[in-house]
Amino acid sequence: MTHTDTQVLAYLTDMDGVLIHEGHLIPGADEFLAELRDREVPYTVLTNNSMRTPRDLAARLKVIGLDVPEDRIWTSASATAVFLNDQRPNGTAYVVGESGLTTALHEIGYVLTETDPDYVVLGETRTYSFEAITTAIRLIDKGARFIATNPDATGPSLDGVLPATGSVAALITRATGREPYYVGKPNPLIMRTALRRMDAHSGTTVMIGDRMDTDVLAGLESGCRTMLVLSGISTQESIEAYPYRPTKVLTSVADLVGHTSDPFA
Known part of the structure; x- marks a missing residue:
């Protein structure tokens, strides 16, 4: 395998479990991102969590020691918005x-309305209301x-796992017989929108x-090489x-x- 075959020109990285864990910086994550910044390598933090805006996430990351500009953060909510805007511009949703x-x-x-919406969009929340x-x-x-931001069945918390979007989607599917379309990982759709924003090639x-x-499968199906941490x-x-x-x-x-320039060498 030649150097060209192994060359890496851009990175997509998950957030929870890769850069942070239970609200704390994973050792080395700050140095990893600093190296990408110093080398001017494009990167995007790609998260299935739809609860917070990129701006809010950037602020939270900064508090724990990670300097990530908001335009480097792409969430399943952002990807869902791009998808819906493409499918049905100026639509309505519950x-x-x-x-x-x-x-x-x-x-x-x-x-956003409860009156005859085009879509029901299910995302992440810590307070799912019956x-x-x-x-x-x-x-x-x-x-x-029926649209859902991501299929993750559980999410992490300090007290253990929490039911997440995929679990609540299953409840709704059981009641309606309708499966949602999931936009987040492992759907290659979220990968393609992130790659396009960076002007990067898979x-x-x-x-x-x-x-x-989610992460490895999304990378695999999008044509990217993958790293599991x-x-x-x-x-x-x-x-x-x-x-x-x-x-x-x-x-x-x-x-x-x-x-970071040749991680597979």
Whole structure:
């Protein structure tokens, strides 16, 4: 394999489990991003979490020691807004989610309503309301199209796992018989929108993540090489359960410091 074959010109990286863990900086993450910045390598922090806006996430990351400009952050809410704007510009939606999702939809000119919306859009929240879920079910039964920001069944917290978008989507599907269209990882759609924003090509971009079922699969299906870090949800043993493999397995992104130009050499 020649140097050209292994050259990496851009990075996509998950956030939780790769750069931060339970609200704390993962050692080496700051040095990794600093090296990309110093070398002027394009990168995007790509998260399935739709709760916060890129601006809010950038502020939160800064507090724990990671300097990531908001235009380097791409969320499943941002990708969902791009998708809906492409499918049905200036449409209407009933949203179950937080400000990250409602802000993204407002920015594309969507009207949020409970009255005959074009879409029901389900995102992440720590306070899923039974009333809101019931409203979503009734609107889908009446013909609203069902969109979900991401398929993650659980999310991390200091007290253990929490039910996430995928679990609540399953509840709505059970009640309506309608499956949502998931925009976030592993859908290559979110990868393509992120690559387009960086003006990067999948063949020279690496996807770094801590989950086989979202991060690695998304990278694989988008034509990117993949790196799985063991600083989040995955273990060396859990990799074996999947029929596909990451291009490389790392203890954490600290292993990439000093090697970002040719990480597969």
